[in-house]
Amino acid sequence: MNNIDYIIRKENEKDYREVENLAREAFWNLSFPGCYEHYFIHIMRDHPDFIPELGYVAEMDGKIIGSVMYCKAKLADGKGNEKNIVTMGPLCVLPEYQRNGIGKALLERTFDIARSMGYEVVVNFGNPDNYVARGYKSSFKYNVCFEGDFFPAALLVKELVEGALDGRRWYYYPSDVDKPCDDEEAVARFDALFPPKVKAWQPSQEEFFIHSHSVINCPEEK
Numbered sequence: 001m002n003n004i005d006y007i008i009r010k011e012n013e014k015d016y017r018e019v020e021n022l023a024r025e026a027f028w029n030l031s032f033p034g035c036y037e038h039y040f041i042h043i044m045r046d047h048p049d050f051i052p053e054l055g056y057v058a059e060m061d062g063k064i065i066g067s068v069m070y071c072k073a074k075l076a077d078g079k080g081n082e083k084n085i086v087t088m089g090p091l092c093v094l095p096e097y098q099r100n101g102i103g104k105a106l107l108e109r110t111f112d113i114a115r116s117m118g119y120e121v122v123v124n125f126g127n128p129d130n131y132v133a134r135g136y137k138s139s140f141k142y143n144v145c146f147e148g149d150f151f152p153a154a155l156l157v158k159e160l161v162e163g164a165l166d167g168r169r170w171y172y173y174p175s176d177v178d179k180p181c182d183d184e185e186a187v188a189r190f191d192a193l194f195p196p197k198v199k200a201w202q203p204s205q206e207e208f209f210i211h212s213h214s215v216i217n218c219p220e221e222k
């Protein structure tokens with residue numbers, strides 16, 4: 001598909017349900033049979049870490065075909081210094097419009113806004129394939145890790161301001177905004193409000209397992 005005529009604009013309240021449905025379509029069966037991202041988006045908007053200024057959509061002929069959202073998170077160096085950062089996601093594009101540069105456009109627009117709001121760093125936990133072309137690098141390269149000093153392969157970091165991370169060890173503290181998504185019954189109750197969809201296995205679920213359980217380990221570089 002070429003020459004899609006879409007605009008990128010700020011999300012508003014009237015978009016909420018359509019964005020949740022879009023997330024459900026984009027994430028369905030991707031990481032496991034079904035998905036929780038529509039519920040995640042639903043609860044995120046009421047969480048104090050949610051950043052409404054960075055909620056953006058891609059719209060084509062009045063239809064929302066892409067969406068991105070952000071939350072506040074924190075880096076701490078263990079010596080009393082902290083850095084307020086953002087974590088991006090969910091980012092999604094309707095399956096039939098993927099690979100047309102819409103995800104890229106949503107990210108580039110919102111990175112600029114995040115930067116203008118004073119945020120210097122964005123951290124994500126996700127499939128590197130989706131992010132390295134946008135300038136994300138392995139957390140290992142920036143010395144950003146979880147408590148316990150481990151560097152998940154899926155922990156990805158982008159400097160919105162070059163040099164914001166100065167090489168010292170930073171510990172990443174994500175928001176707890178996604179905790180309610182562990183409640184499978186709550187997710188199922190919310191999902192029942194949408195048209196029925198078939199849960200099934202697909203290879204991306206194995207890919208997700210591999211990415212989400214892998215850790216970077218190159219001690220010779222430390």
Ligand SMILES: CC(C)(COP(=O)(O)OP(=O)(O)OC[C@H]1O[C@@H](n2cnc3c(N)ncnc32)[C@H](O)[C@@H]1OP(=O)(O)O)[C@@H](O)C(=O)NCCC(=O)NCCS
Pocket residue numbers: 026027030089090091092093094097098099100101102103104105126127129130131133
């Ligand atoms: C991931 C997603 C948001 C990307 O949006 P998109 O509009 O399809 O992506 P784009 O067309 O803007 O592509 C952006 C770039 O990433 C590359 N890319 C995107 N997905 C890729 C993949 N799975 N593997 C390899 N490269 C990929 C594209 O080639 C492109 O590279 P370029 O900038 O060098 O040209 C979209 O595919 C989607 O909604 N997927 C399902 C939900 C999901 O996985 N979201 C991300 C996790 S929060």
